[in-house]
Amino acid sequence: MAVFGVLKPCAHGAAKYGIDPGQWQAHMCGLCLGLRDGHGQLARAATNTDAIVLSVLTEAQSGPAARTTAGPCPLRGMKRASVVAANAKGVQLAATASLLLGAAKIRDHVDDGDASALARRPMRRVSNTWADRAQEQAAQIGLDVAPMLAAIATQGAVEARAMVASAWLPTERDTVQSSADASGSATQVAMIAADPGAACQDSRPAMVDVVTLDELTGPTQFCAATLFGHTATLAGRPENVAALQEIGRHVGRIAHLADAIEDLERDRARGRFNPLEATGTDMPRAYDLLRESESRIRQVATEAELDQLPTVRWALLDPLASLLRRLGTGLGIAVGHVCRTPVTAQQHSPYEFPSPPGRRPQRPGPFKAGGLVLGVYCTGMACCVDHTSPCSGEQKDAWAKHCDCGSCGDCCGSCGDCCSCGGEDGCCGDCGCDCSC
Numbered sequence: 170m171a172v173f174g175v176l177k178p179c180a181h182g183a184a185k186y187g188i189d190p191g192q193w194q195a196h197m198c199g200l201c202l203g204l205r206d207g208h209g210q211l212a213r214a215a216t217n218t219d220a221i222v223l224s225v226l227t228e229a230q231s232g233p234a235a236r237t238t239a240g241p242c243p244l245r246g247m248k249r250a251s252v253v254a255a256n257a258k259g260v261q262l263a264a265t266a267s268l269l270l271g272a273a274k275i276r277d278h279v280d281d282g283d284a285s286a287l288a289r290r291p292m293r294r295v296s297n298t299w300a301d302r303a304q305e306q307a308a309q310i311g312l313d314v315a316p317m318l319a320a321i322a323t324q325g326a327v328e329a330r331a332m333v334a335s336a337w338l339p340t341e342r343d344t345v346q347s348s349a350d351a352s353g354s355a356t357q358v359a360m361i362a363a364d365p366g367a368a369c370q371d372s373r374p375a376m377v378d379v380v381t382l383d384e385l386t387g388p389t390q391f392c393a394a395t396l397f398g399h400t401a402t403l404a405g406r407p408e409n410v411a412a413l414q415e416i417g418r419h420v421g422r423i424a425h426l427a428d429a430i431e432d433l434e435r436d437r438a439r440g441r442f443n444p445l446e447a448t449g450t451d452m453p454r455a456y457d458l459l460r461e462s463e464s465r466i467r468q469v470a471t472e473a474e475l476d477q478l479p480t481v482r483w484a485l486l487d488p489l490a491s492l493l494r495r496l497g498t499g500l501g502i503a504v505g506h507v508c509r510t511p512v513t514a515q516q517h518s519p520y521e522f523p524s525p526p527g528r529r530p531q532r533p534g535p536f537k538a539g540g541l542v543l544g545v546y547c548t549g550m551a552c553c554v555d556h557t558s559p560c561s562g563e564q565k566d567a568w569a570k571h572c573d574c575g576s577c578g579d580c581c582g583s584c585g586d587c588c589s590c591g592g593e594d595g596c597c598g599d600c601g602c603d604c605s606c
Contacts, residue, residue: 175424176219176488186479191250193484196224196260198239199253203260204267208302215271215299219424220263222484223400226413227259229480230404234259258403261310266396268303269314272296273321280325281441285534312399320388327387331380331447382458385444386425393421412473416485419462423489426462430455430496456496463489533562 183190200221204212228234234257241247253260275296279289300318307314383390397417401409429445430452436443445455467486470476476486533541541559558565 175420175427175492176222176485177491178484178488179491182487183483186483188479188483192480193221193225194245195236195250195252196221196228196263198242198244198250199237199255199257199260200224200263200267202239202252203255203264206255207264207306208268208299211295212268212299212302215267217263217267217270220266220270223266223396224253224257224259224263225480225484226397226400227262227403228253228257229478229484230401230406230409231258258310259400261306262312262396262399262403265303265306265310265312265314268299268306269317269321269392272299272303275299287534310399310403312395317392317395320391324388327380327384328442328444328447330378331385331444332442334379335447335449380448382426382444382448382450385448386422389425390418390421393424394418409473409475412469412475415469416466416475419466420485420489422462423459423492426455426459427492427496430499456493459493459496463493533557533559 178193180190180193183192197216197218201213201216204215224234235254236251237254239250239252241249273296275292278284279292279296284292304314304318394414394417397420398410398414401407401413425444429443433443433445433452435441437446444450445452466489467476470481470486475481537559541557556565557563
């Protein structure tokens with residue numbers, strides 16, 4: 170299951186919406202303190218930057234949440250600050266999501282063999298503890314997490330089915346090629362290319378079950394939909410539940426696909442599972458699915474008038490548009506606006522990965538991993554310094570870097586002419602996106 174990490178609001182973009190750029194940090198600090206106070210120091214390591222948007226969305230619909238004064242923290246230059254109270258409903262929902270996603274991530278590391286034999290048992294214990302704590306936390310805000318835990322538990326079985334089915338993909342390609350060579354008819358070649366499954370129907374065992382990309386991303390979509398929808402329940406806005414569930418479903422899909430795109434070459438090099446590889450989905454198709462989901466999110470937000478809330482546009486819609494621009498650039502697509510792809514995008518170049526697969530970093534031993542957890546995560550140092558993951562040995566960015574815009578530029582200044590992306594009137598027609606930026 171993909172763990173979120175795609176929503177990074179631009180601190181510079183907050184001004185155009187009249188939003189205090191420190192609001193995101195206030196919610197992040199509130200979440201971190203809520204995890205510490207409710208579940209112990211170790212739980213602070215579960216702080217999830219995308220879960221913060223749940224707290225932001227809840228507050229955007231219900232009005233400002235209670236604030237409290239937090240003590241000195243390295244992330245704030247050892248200064249005190251006003252942060253969202255740990256008992257705020259939005260923070261409790263974000264804490265539930267962080268614990269759930271943290272438990273799933275740890276379990277994935279163990280199942281993928283990223284942890285040493287000595288570390289697997291304590292890691293599983295932490296994963297189970299966080300899952301139990303998530304249930305307790307959810308009960309306090311009226312959220313039933315049992316269906317989400319059940320969905321997460323099915324991910325491994327779905328991936329195993331996909332791996333069995335993917336073993337037959339080369340056979341299908343070979344069958345198509347041999348059939349094309351054997352027949353001089355252009356019509357037959359076109360028919361086989363359009364339906365390769367028909368060409369190898371006799372060669373594929375009847376028991377092989379083809380798994381679709383939607384099935385593989387299904388658990389992530391379901392969990393995100395449930396969590397996003399519950400923000401409306403907590404805010405006392407039942408009319409927004411359906412819209413936010415739909416938005417959450419597509420956010421989950423985007424998170425899973427974006428993760429698969431960026432990890433594809435590394436997964437291939439390491440022999441690890443990747444949903445794109447398992448389903449034979451190429452990069453252009455994966456990007457089309459991302460654009461489809463992003464467009465649907467904007468459409469639903471417009472229909473429910475959620476796009477009229479400045480915080481929703483700043484914390485949700487704009488970061489998703491920025492993500493698609495970044496991935497589109499990696500694919501060699503000159504993206505002027507996410508709702509339009511120019512003719513030049515018909516020819517895709519290989520995806521330019523942010524960092525090369527390279528050699529797999531050496532996993533830290535049990536003592537070093539324990540020292541990293543205690544010295545980096547429990548002390549809050551992960552907030553302000555780049556650090557080594559105790560699970561995989563990979564270098565991770567400081568959480569503070571997720572509070573800024575990074576390389577997004579000045580909103581539309583680096584993404585092209587937003588308001589000339591289509592139509593005779595220079596607008597985007599009925600695609601649901603906003604061109605007033």
